[in-house]
Amino acid sequence: MNMQLNELIEFNFTQSIETKQQAQSTMVAPIADAVKLIVAAFQNGNKMLICGNGGSAADAQHFAAEFTGRYEMERTPLPAVALTTDTSALTAIGNDYGFDVVFSKQVEALGQAGDILYAISTSGNSGNVIKAIEVAKARGMHIIAMVGKDGGKIAQMLSGADVNLCVPANRTARIQEVHLLTLHTICDAVDTLMFK
Ligand SMILES: O=C(CO)[C@@H](O)[C@H](O)[C@H](O)[C@H](O)COP(=O)(O)O
Ligand SMILES: [Zn+2]
Numbered sequence: 001m002n003m004q005l006n007e008l009i010e011f012n013f014t015q016s017i018e019t020k021q022q023a024q025s026t027m028v029a030p031i032a033d034a035v036k037l038i039v040a041a042f043q044n045g046n047k048m049l050i051c052g053n054g055g056s057a058a059d060a061q062h063f064a065a066e067f068t069g070r071y072e073m074e075r076t077p078l079p080a081v082a083l084t085t086d087t088s089a090l091t092a093i094g095n096d097y098g099f100d101v102v103f104s105k106q107v108e109a110l111g112q113a114g115d116i117l118y119a120i121s122t123s124g125n126s127g128n129v130i131k132a133i134e135v136a137k138a139r140g141m142h143i144i145a146m147v148g149k150d151g152g153k154i155a156q157m158l159s160g161a162d163v164n165l166c167v168p169a170n171r172t173a174r175i176q177e178v179h180l181l182t183l184h185t186i187c188d189a190v191d192t193l194m195f196k
Helices: 002-043 056-068 089-096 105-108 127-138 152-157 172-195
Strands: 050-052 080-082 116-120 142-148 161-167
Touching: 002 116, 002 142, 002 161, 002 172, 050 105, 050 127, 056 080, 056 116, 056 172, 080 142, 080 161, 089 105, 105 127, 116 127, 127 142, 127 152, 142 152, 142 172, 161 172
Parallel strands: 050 080, 050 116, 116 142, 142 161
Antiparallel strands: none
């Protein structure tokens, strides 16, 4: 039993390491594109809105806080807002209009042309994230989609001006682990390009 348990634990570590190695071979160029888009938006006085469900909601607020607070170095706060944190907005919009529009209504309220919507979904198929992208596009915002598997419906919605950060893996947990690495890498790169 203990052997089986240890093997299961070791398997999770090995699979996570292998997924990160595979992602390194496909995701460097799109991550660089995302960094350039975010730096340009911040330098133009634009902001970034971030959304996702479940573990990706946690990622959204984690990512926003790295910008409004700090990542590693002391620097001026940067404008990033997680659309996953205002329980009054989430419950009122969800209750009155439906869960599918909990993010898109906030994008409609807060998003301006030139802002970025950073949309996180491991399946690429979450309805509320899809609707947020639709509204963001209609408002002239840039889209950075961080997805997994085959990118789902979200990957199909993206144009050449958008960025598709797709983790080449199928297991949600493994995708999320690469998502977190991607977010920290972007923070490191944004700080380096803007402040070092
Ligand atoms: O964290 C996990 C699984 O690791 C879950 O909470 C997961 O995020 C939720 O099932 C989400 O609703 C999945 O949505 P998505 O990534 O497919 O857009
Ligand atoms: Zn999880």
